[in-house]
Amino acid sequence: MTWTPDQPIVSLTDVRKSFGDLEVLKGVSFDVMKGEVICIIGPSGSGKSTLIRCINGLNDIQAGSITVEGQEVHDPKLDKLELRKKVGMVFQQYNLFPHKTALQNVMMAPVLVLKQDKAEVESRARALLAKVRLQGKEDSYPGELSGGQQQRVAIARSLAMNPDVMLFDEVTAALDPETVKEILVTIRELAEEGMTCMLVTHEMGFAREVADHIYFTDRGVIVEHGPPSTFFSEAKDPRTQEFLGQIL
Amino acid sequence: MRRVAGINAPGRTDLPVLKPFDLKAVTPDGYIFTRWVANLPSWTPAPILLAALLWPLIASAQTGYTVFDAFDALWRWSTFLVWSGFFFNVLISLFAMAIGTVFGAALGLGQISPNPMLRRAAWFFTQLFRNSPWLVILFIVLLAFPFQVTIFGVTIPIPDWMKGVIGLSLPIMANISEVVRGAVQSVPTAQWEAAESLAFSRRQILWQIILPQCYKRMLPPWMNWYAILTMATPLCTLLGIEEVITLSRQAMESEDNHPELLVPFYGFVLILFFAYCYPIARFTIRLEQKYAVKL
Numbered sequence: 001m002t003w004t005p006d007q008p009i010v011s012l013t014d015v016r017k018s019f020g021d022l023e024v025l026k027g028v029s030f031d032v033m034k035g036e037v038i039c040i041i042g043p044s045g046s047g048k049s050t051l052i053r054c055i056n057g058l059n060d061i062q063a064g065s066i067t068v069e070g071q072e073v074h075d076p077k078l079d080k081l082e083l084r085k086k087v088g089m090v091f092q093q094y095n096l097f098p099h100k101t102a103l104q105n106v107m108m109a110p111v112l113v114l115k116q117d118k119a120e121v122e123s124r125a126r127a128l129l130a131k132v133r134l135q136g137k138e139d140s141y142p143g144e145l146s147g148g149q150q151q152r153v154a155i156a157r158s159l160a161m162n163p164d165v166m167l168f169d170e171v172t173a174a175l176d177p178e179t180v181k182e183i184l185v186t187i188r189e190l191a192e193e194g195m196t197c198m199l200v201t202h203e204m205g206f207a208r209e210v211a212d213h214i215y216f217t218d219r220g221v222i223v224e225h226g227p228p229s230t231f232f233s234e235a236k237d238p239r240t241q242e243f244l245g246q247i248l
Numbered sequence: 249m250r251r252v253a254g255i256n257a258p259g260r261t262d263l264p265v266l267k268p269f270d271l272k273a274v275t276p277d278g279y280i281f282t283r284w285v286a287n288l289p290s291w292t293p294a295p296i297l298l299a300a301l302l303w304p305l306i307a308s309a310q311t312g313y314t315v316f317d318a319f320d321a322l323w324r325w326s327t328f329l330v331w332s333g334f335f336f337n338v339l340i341s342l343f344a345m346a347i348g349t350v351f352g353a354a355l356g357l358g359q360i361s362p363n364p365m366l367r368r369a370a371w372f373f374t375q376l377f378r379n380s381p382w383l384v385i386l387f388i389v390l391l392a393f394p395f396q397v398t399i400f401g402v403t404i405p406i407p408d409w410m411k412g413v414i415g416l417s418l419p420i421m422a423n424i425s426e427v428v429r430g431a432v433q434s435v436p437t438a439q440w441e442a443a444e445s446l447a448f449s450r451r452q453i454l455w456q457i458i459l460p461q462c463y464k465r466m467l468p469p470w471m472n473w474y475a476i477l478t479m480a481t482p483l484c485t486l487l488g489i490e491e492v493i494t495l496s497r498q499a500m501e502s503e504d505n506h507p508e509l510l511v512p513f514y515g516f517v518l519i520l521f522f523a524y525c526y527p528i529a530r531f532t533i534r535l536e537q538k539y540a541v542k543l
Contacts, residue, residue, distance in 0.1 A: 058441055058444060058445060059250065081447045081449060084444065084445055084447035085447045087445075088445070095442035097439065097461075098461065099461050108456070108457075112448065112452055113447045113448055113449075154442075157446070161447065
């Protein structure tokens with residue numbers, strides 16, 4: 001099956017995932033089109049992070065299917081490395097490589113994994129760091145950067161691979177409210193440029209503003225979903241209403 | 249937490265260990281020996297010297313062999329003992345450390361291999377040599393190894409001191425293996441995940457991302473094992489290798505085996521080892537404290 005851009009870039013069908021006896025995903029299905037920005041919201045422990053980690057194969061699944069650009073992610077024959085070149089991921093705890101400078105963090109994967117020309121990668125990496133407003137921090141080590149700055153390096157590091165889809169796993173959850181803004185500005189710019197983004201987030205205001213579609217998960221299932229224009233005002237399910245009532 | 253094969257497998261203890269009865273007692277860590285050496289006062293040689301002076305005094309009451317005679321003998325032999333004896337111990341320790349480090353690193357990487365067979369084999373050899381008495385290993389190597397090997401018609405003799413080096417390098421290898429495994433597993437799993445999501449292969453992650461973060465924290469335990477190894481080199485005397493203890497004994501024999509010589513000669517050797525290991529131990533503990541706080 002060949003994938004064409006008019007088909008969903010990421011497609012989940014009845015995905016089930018358990019940790020031992022604990023079933024955290026109980027049949028999740030949805031599609032993401034190219035250029036779409038979707039937000040997954042929901043209470044803690046509802047399986048949001050697990051869901052997003054299944055998409056680049058960091059977690060495996062027990063049943064169902066996940067495809068990225070038409071390729072089955074959990075096909076044992078699939079080259080996971082090829083998949084991960086297409087899917088970038090940013091973590092809550094930044095996870096920069098502490099022994100490398102900001103610039104080296106961004107350059108490492110394109111040079112070592114994609115075997116691209118070092119000089120070309122360096123100019124691209126510098127441009128990416130400038131794009132996330134980190135000019136002058138190229139030679140700083142992660143330990144010398146604030147949380148917000150580290151997270152922006154992490155975003156630049158993912159973007160350097162030129163992914164088709166970006167996954168954001170609660171990327172602002174470890175930051176204070178002021179630095180959250182710098183991260184959200186960066187993500188919004190990405191979204192406006194047409195990057196397909198999937199965000200797990202607790203920032204409802206941001207979700208309302210940038211998302212094309214919002215999914216609400218609770219206890220391993222998608223309870224409700226819709227575009228932000230209707231999702232926040234016309235939530236029907238009592239669980240969604242309760243959650244939104246607590247947040248908004 | 250997600251499993252990375254070989255990296256954060258469920259906890260697996262070494263051989264069963266009896267917990268100390270005193271629950272408040274400090275658990276001995278791997279640095280127990282080096283810490284002890286490092287905490288010795290720098291004037292430690294003084295009481296050794298004093299004992300060396302007093303011993304012949306006590307003994308000479310019976311024989312007439314004076315403290316001056318004893319120290320005169322030591323003085324005549326000291327250069328020989330240092331250059332032909334102690335430096336040979338240092339040489340043995342350096343060779344054993346080099347061999348032990350190379351093979352220990354390989355064994356340590358084997359312990360974190362994704363291949364369960366290799367992992368189990370590496371674990372077995374690590375535990376075997378880590379938990380065997382050093383002297384037993386030394387004797388087995390001495391008796392089991394031929395005195396020469398012939399490869400492609402070329403006969404290479406294996407002198408006894410080389411067997412001593414091999415015998416000492418085996419327990420060092422096993423302990424370095426544990427150092428490597430421990431250091432790699434101490435790097436947070438999140439680093440593996442971040443690298444995996446950037447499409448790094450397992451090999452690349454290990455060599456480019458994980459190991460570079462480990463070198464610094466492997467240095468103190470590595471030096472710790474070097475200090476322990478150096479202190480263990482006199483075991484080679486039991487194999488008849490002409491290191492400092494063997495030579496001291498021979499020197500005393502040629503001085504008619506006066507009992508007054510015992511403490512001055514062995515005290516001298518003790519001071520030599522102290523002078524060599526004390527700075528290493530101090531430096532190791534300083535590094536250990538410096539790196540302990542970070543990450």
